[in-house]
Amino acid sequence: MGSEAHRPPASIRVLSLNCWGLKFISKQRNERLTEIGVQIAAASPTPEIVGLQECWTQQDYNAIREKTQHILPYGKFYHSGIFGGGLAILSRWPIVESNMVRYPLNGRPAAFYRGDWFVGKGVACARIQMGPSQRDIAEVFCTHLHAPYESEPHDSYLCHRTAQAWEITKLMRGAAERGHLVIGLGDFNMIPLSLAHRIIETHSPVRDVWRILHPESSVGAARDKVEELRGVPMPTAQFNMTINGATCDSELNSWRWNQAHRKRLDKGENVQIDPAVPDPNAKRLDYIFFSSGRYHDPETKEETAEWELKEANVGMAMRHPTLYCSLSDHFSVEATLTRSTTAPSAVQLSAAALPERYLPIGIYDEILATTLKYQIRERVQRKLRIGHFFYQLSLSVGCLIGVWWSPHNYVSFILMLLSTLGLSLGVIDGLMGFLFVGSEIRALKEFEWEVRSARERALVRGGKRGSEGSQMLFGSEG
Template sequence: MAEHTSNPPSRLRILSLNCWGLKYIAKWRNQRLEEIGNQIGAADPSPDIVGLQECWTQQDYNAIRERTKNILPYGKFYHSGIFGGGLVILSRWPIVESSMMRYPLNGRPAAFYRGDWFVGKGVACARIRTGPARGDIVEVFCTHLHAPYESEPHDSYLCHRTAQAWEIAKLMRGAAERGHVVIGLGDFNMIPLSLAHRIIETHSPVRDVWRLLHPDSSVGAAKDKVEQLRGQPMPSAEFNIAKNGTTCDSAFNSWRWNQAHKTRLAKGENVVIEPSVQDPSAKRLDYIFFSSGEHRDPDSGEKTTEWGLEEACVGMMMRHPTLHCSLSDHYSIEATLARSTASPSATVIDRESTSERYLPIETYDEILDTITKYTAREKMQRRLRMGHFGYQLLLTIGCLIGVWWVPHNYVAFILMLVSSLGLSLGVTEAFMGGLFVGSELRALKEFEWEVKHTRERALAQKLNERDQGSYQAV
């Protein structure tokens, strides 16, 4: 394994990809993930740090590691939840510290058909040493936020995703305050400038690499109302990739094709999609956020930002060489960071101007309103579940009493079966309502407290700025 050298790197090449490695569900999973490993290993220039999502099994992780170990000798497969979080971090340099932080709010166990709660979604954290100096540290945060199952603001999991964005923003802010380079990457299941996106960019000093280079890029799929309000023409598939950075639901991606194209693909045909085809559904869900580390000038003693953004692109668009399908239902987002001294053209973040930024007061009110509505929903769920438990308990007692009076054994058997199944269901509901919902309500209280106190600080800053403006006017 290659250790870090005495000369720290002048560039950092970063790649993030949702692999779509759902066991038993994702088609051609083994073949696709092996080819993902092949393509990462053969990339030129090769990546230095890779974050993967939906790499659910140790087998798939080992297959990718085997194919990338020559360029990425260090790696970590993160364990979380009942079925695993699906998160992986690979690195050219040693991972000196690692942890898995699970989100306090993360789906509901009753929604077993969705699985978010069972996989224990959270943030895979890795501290990577790129050189011998004290400041040669990169902190990487790889995540996969809760999936949206309805459109905002009607998504019943909006509160969960908002809280998760708040949590990862805190982690990245802490890393930036330590003076380290911060990289947040993954499938954030949000569109640009959504509430979760604004929370991350406001409550931590990180910036979305794509919007740094393409500030006028789309904020949703072309067919969505939020994008139609911008009055932009219908984009082509090529334009969406090059300018809008769309990583999901692209017309180029074989897993989003219509049935006619899928039939041709199933027959072994290598279907070619014209770059000019209209692309109304593509959107950007995958992100790389970064914040530069700080170094102190040895002569002046002033703090200077060290890293800037050089380029960003959508990648991993190649097809499987024999199956001719896309390697995942997402494409990768890739970025290159350069030391500001090595690349004068790199986009550098002004950390001083972002150190104490707040969202508008009405946005905090919006978050608090979301928490209030979701809390009321969960309290109602707890009452319904506990009521269901009481009903099933009474039904069980009734069946047991009825056994004494029925004339036939088969009727007694049916009553006993009904009582057993009913009691099992009732006890499950009691656990769900009494334990899980109770735990979730406590997590909501913590989140609410943080938002309220941040709102107070934002309001105090606003009043202070207004007072200073009045004083200067006088």
């Protein structure tokens, strides 16, 4: 397929899926991920760029690659962190350059039961050459942001997810300034119009494909307060998939069923759910963002967007053919981009700086307040962890001294055991206090500087009416 691979495409089919491939944790992982590969290969329209999240092992990646190699001959499995980043990109066209960009802020090692820090989350970057010219380059950014464990604004990891959204925004903006087609996809663990979502759409030129087609779609689960305030009726599962773009916690997903349905499924029964069932928990966490490369004609001085959005849908909702379970705890989000016009030969790549848009000033103040609150929390944690280290060190020395006067061997053993265990815990806490928290605070300072810089530019642009002007730039949805 050599000549075909270098023929400029008239359209691109993009697919993003969180595979739920946690080793030792995700149920029926091998069977499900193999079937994911089968269904990607059988999909119509045929996907040409695929971003996968939570594909943690090389074995699962290879299983998907084996099933899709004939339609997606190029692929990259990204390595990151202690247990891997879980990210992969598959492509119909050659991946000429790739990079894994780790997020500076990504959870805490003390929260080992959550695992975000250990997996080394970041952005999988791939530059894809779809044709022979500079016009035919797509820069793809696949990510999985930090999971929310509480609802906003009480989420203790809101600061992390906000900083991560800021980081991927910079990468996508840079690609757009190079004049390339930009595709950002993945499980962003955010709801539409949340703080992270607004940062992405404001500080880079990318747009959320679903909101282009469905601007009135939901901004959260039906049971959430934000949806109750909108006063919309309870959506059905079918409505959530087709109009609201819900990819997670759907009543149609077997991994979200109640205990009675799960028991029937475990017995081998192919349980069917009515698409008209009320769906109060489903929400949209998976996204495809895109920004078209722009080209200008030196004679007319006009600029034209190279790519347009044709359609978007939620997919991969089928069940495993023998296990009858959903293929993942998420559905996929898919989109088709089409080339708007055939540019004349005089058209040249436009790499001019993009006009910068800004959030309302109050939003920057909100981000800075969140950052400051988190810094204060971490400084307190640092003192406590370092204090715990010195306490355990003192206790360990005391136990060793006590051994000298121990009347019995079993007492000496207990004292030595307490000394060893206590000092081990103290050293772990000390390392986190001395090393990790210091590193995290320095990363927070970098993020804080960038937010303050953007805020100052917004004030300069808007003058005394900076907040009002920024609101107008953002639009009515802000």
